[in-house]
Amino acid sequence: MKFKIEHERAGRMRIHVMQTRMSYAQADTLLYFLHSQKEVTFCKVYDRTADAVIEYVGARDTIIQLLKGFRYEKVEVPTGLLESSGREMDNLYQEKLIGKIVFHYARRWFLPYPLRLCYSTFKALRYIGKGLNSLRKGKIEVEVLDATAIGVSMLRNDINTAGSIMFMLGIGEILEDWTHKKSVDDLARTMSLNVGKVWMISGGQEVLVPSSDIKAGDQVVVHMGNVIPFDGTVCGGEAMVNQASLTGESVPVRKTEGSTAYAGSVVEEGELTILVKEVGGSSRFEKIVKMIEETEKLKSSMESKAEHLADKLAPYSLGATALTWLLTRNTTKALSILMVDFSCALKLAMPIAVLSAIREASLYNLTVKGGKFLEAVAEADTIVFDKTGTLTKAQPTVAKVVSFNDQDADELLRLAACLEEHFPHSMAKAVVDAAKKKQLEHEEMHSKVEYIVAHGIASKIDEKRVVIGSYHFVFEDEKCTIPEGKQEVFDALPKEYSHLYLAIDNQLAAVICIEDPLREEASAVVNSLKRAGLSKVVMMTGDSERTAAAIAKKVGVDEYYSEVLPEDKAHYVEKEKEAGRKVIMIGDGINDSPALSAADVGIAISDGAEIAREIADITVGVDDLYQIVTLKLLSDNLVKRIHKNYQVIVGFNTMLIVLGVAGVIPPTTSALLHNTSTLMIALKSMNNLLD
Incomplete structure (x- = not known):
């Protein structure tokens, strides 16, 4: 170049x-x-x-x-990046904004009065029509105030005031529309699909290949807990699929042979083989944008309150205008009230503040799926952490493999990796990575694998049942036993590691010792969250009491629970909510998804299971728990900004009304100051909260 x-x-x-x-x-x-x-x-x-x-x-x-x-x-x-970059949209709105400003002042300075009058009358009809339409519905809302102010100004032959009102309303519409579209697009982009590798059917076997190698007509297998990477038709298997990120509904849908599968939905239970129909990247983006714009998911209760308050104030403003005119018979003083309605600023500043906060969150690699979740984080008093991959590092590693059936440890690791590579969990990833480092290549040598959430995996090799998972799953559910003469070896297993048990034909074959070290920042993050206003910090884990107690003491949580199942986490969250507490749940695995759904705010760690990221309301896109503290500060500052906006809007506009009714300032000045203050508040609301 x-x-x-x-x-x-x-x-x-x-x-x-x-x-x-x-x-x-x-x-x-x-x-x-x-x-x-x-x-x-x-x-x-x-x-x-x-x-x-x-x-x-x-x-x-x-x-x-x-x-x-x-x-x-x-x-x-990457596929879809150019189509959804937002650059063209930004340029379009910049040109709209500059064009409107230039045309407004050029018209005022250079257009002859008769032509300006015709143009202003034509423009006024649009706003008057909106006001009349609102009255026809039996509502006195903001449109009625705008129509009255513009109509009275036109009747008084004050086209400069009418023009200024319409100009500021037009600027506000462009800014609101621009900010909304930009924030929705930013949010949709971060929610868009980013699948690196997929399982493709080739020669009758599942082969892991880059997603970019897939073309229409190929068959891909999607295991439980994974995201469906492409639009297509189910040609094998049966599963319950979560389509919340596309349709907004959280109830999973049953998919069988012949069903349509959508890119971005997640397999919650079962397994599907999909005949790929489309590999283009823009369709997923467009679906998400449509879903966001058609639902109220972006709206926080603060935004809804602002809109309702704006509409509730409209009749009072209109009544005060009529009363002032009846008492003073002074049209100028009465018009001063119409020039200053609170609703314009309330309706513009609040959504812009929330959407700008969502945009700012994305700068810190935080994907927030709606303004109400930032509000919930600000109000939360309880936070529940999953341990593995959350408080501990997202990349646990295999420390050693202890053989119990006299087979070579590497061969047992190869077998474990063959089973574990199909499923998204940090422990499974540790096993697969350890096998790769030792260059233990393998072909698929097992029959269909079965994943039991929060327990483990079962399959068959040479007609022998093979299971791998937790102590509870292997020894209590599957009734496996320790080989004769190996009890001492079992009792001597190093206690500083987490243990993954592999059994063949109901006999323990190996224990994989996994190092799952605590994150360096975990203790400081817990302390910072407590200082930020969270009164209860809880840790929940499926690990043993011994491991859980040690981690809880180091981190400094208020409560901890060990050997819990997915439903236990969800029940705890529900119980806390019933007690009147606002709960944040943070997790990274398939087994965390019920609790993530149940919480007021579910936060997923980026390296975790795809289903956790899809179900969660917020995703942390970097491997750093300090981002949780950043999220809390961002949310708190957003609430403070909105409350301050309320105070400024009510205080400043009340002062303008008093000065107008007292005759200190004319309606044109009231309109100018009101619209300028509205624009300034809106622009200030677009500033970053954490500068």
């Missing part, structure tokens, strides 16, 4: 690409390429001017060589 450096300082440069103007796709491709370089810490690409600002670490020459070697056509951009 040819470019020139326009300006630079240490660690930062602004370049101009030697082309007249970039297309939206080219700008997004360059942005993606720069973001993917480890040396680049920040970058922004301007398509109109073909400029780019790059902040970096390391040698200047490295960045220059990267830019020299860049070619648009050589960059493999």
Whole structure:
């Protein structure tokens, strides 16, 4: 790529690409390429001017060589990224906003009065029509106030005031629409599908391949707890599928042969083989946008209260206007009240504040699926942590494999990995990763695997039943036994590790010792959450009492529960809610999904099971628990901002009404100050909360 450096300082440069103007796709491709370089810490690409600002670490020459070697056509951009980038939408709204401002003042300064009168009358009819329509429905709402103010101004031949009111209302509509669309698109983008590898049927076997290799007509297998990666038709298996991220309904749907499967839905129970119909990335994005816009999921109760309050105030404003005119017979004073209605600011500032907070959360790799969840985090007083993969590191590792049937430990690890690779759990991933590190390759040598949530996996190899999982599952449910003469070895198993038990034909074959170290930040995060207002911090785990007690003491939780099942976690959350507490649940596995659904706010860790991420209301996109503290601060600051907005809107507009009725300021000044303050509050609400 040819470019020139326009300006630079240490660690930062602004370049101009030697082309007249970039297309939206080219700008997004360059942005993606720069973001993917480890040396680049920040970058922004301007398509109109073909400029780019790059902040970096390391040698200047490295960045220059990267830019020299860049070619648009050589960059493999993830499917759907260009279609859903939002760049075109931003440019469209910028042009709308600038065009409206320029046209308003050009019309006022250069258009002859008769033409301005005709134009203002034509524009006023739209607002008056909305007001009359509201009255026809038997409602006195904000549209009636707008119509009355504009209509009275036009009757008084004060087209400047009428024009100013309509101009500010138009600016508000553009800003609200822009912010809403941008926030919805940002949210939809973070919810969009990002599946790296899938199980494809090839030669009668399941083969793990990159999702980019799949084309229409291929067959893919989706195991329990995994997301369906492509639209298609079920050609084998049966499952209960959660389609909440697409339809908004949380009740799972039964899918059998011949059913339609949608990309982004999650298999809760069972297993499906899907004949791929479509591999395009934009369809999932479009479905999510539609779902968000058609539901009230984005709305917090604070937004709803603002809207209801705005509509409730409208009759009082209209009544006060009539009363003022009856008492003073002064149209100017009466009009001053209509020029200053609280509803405009309330209806504009509150949604913008919430949607901007959702956008800001995405900057910290927090995917928030609705404003009401930020509000719930701010109000929460109880937080429940799952242990494995949440308070402990998301990448547990295999420390050792202890053989109990005299087979080689590596062979037993190979067998365990063959079973575990089909299912999304941090412990399973540890086994699979350990086998890969030892280059223990294998072919599928078992029959169909069966996953028992929170217990383990069962299958058959050479007609022998093989199970792998927890102590409870292997020894109590499956009634497996320890081989004769091996009790001492079993009793001597290192207690500092979590244990995964492998049994063949009802006899213990191996114990896989897994190191599941506590996160370095766990204790500090728990302490910070308590200081932020959470009065009860709880840890729940399926692990043994011994392990749970040790972790709970180190972390500093208020309560802990060991050897719990998925339903136990959900029951605990329900019990706390019945006691009047607001509960946050944080987890990462399939077994956490019932509790995530039951909580006021369910938070999933990014490296966890796909079903947990889909069901959760908020997803933490980085492997760092401090993001939970960031989320709490963001939510608290949002509530503070909204309360402050209420105070400013009510206080300032009340002052304007008093000054107008007293005759201190004319209606035109009231309108100007009111609309300017509304715009300023709205713009301030778009500022980041954590700067």
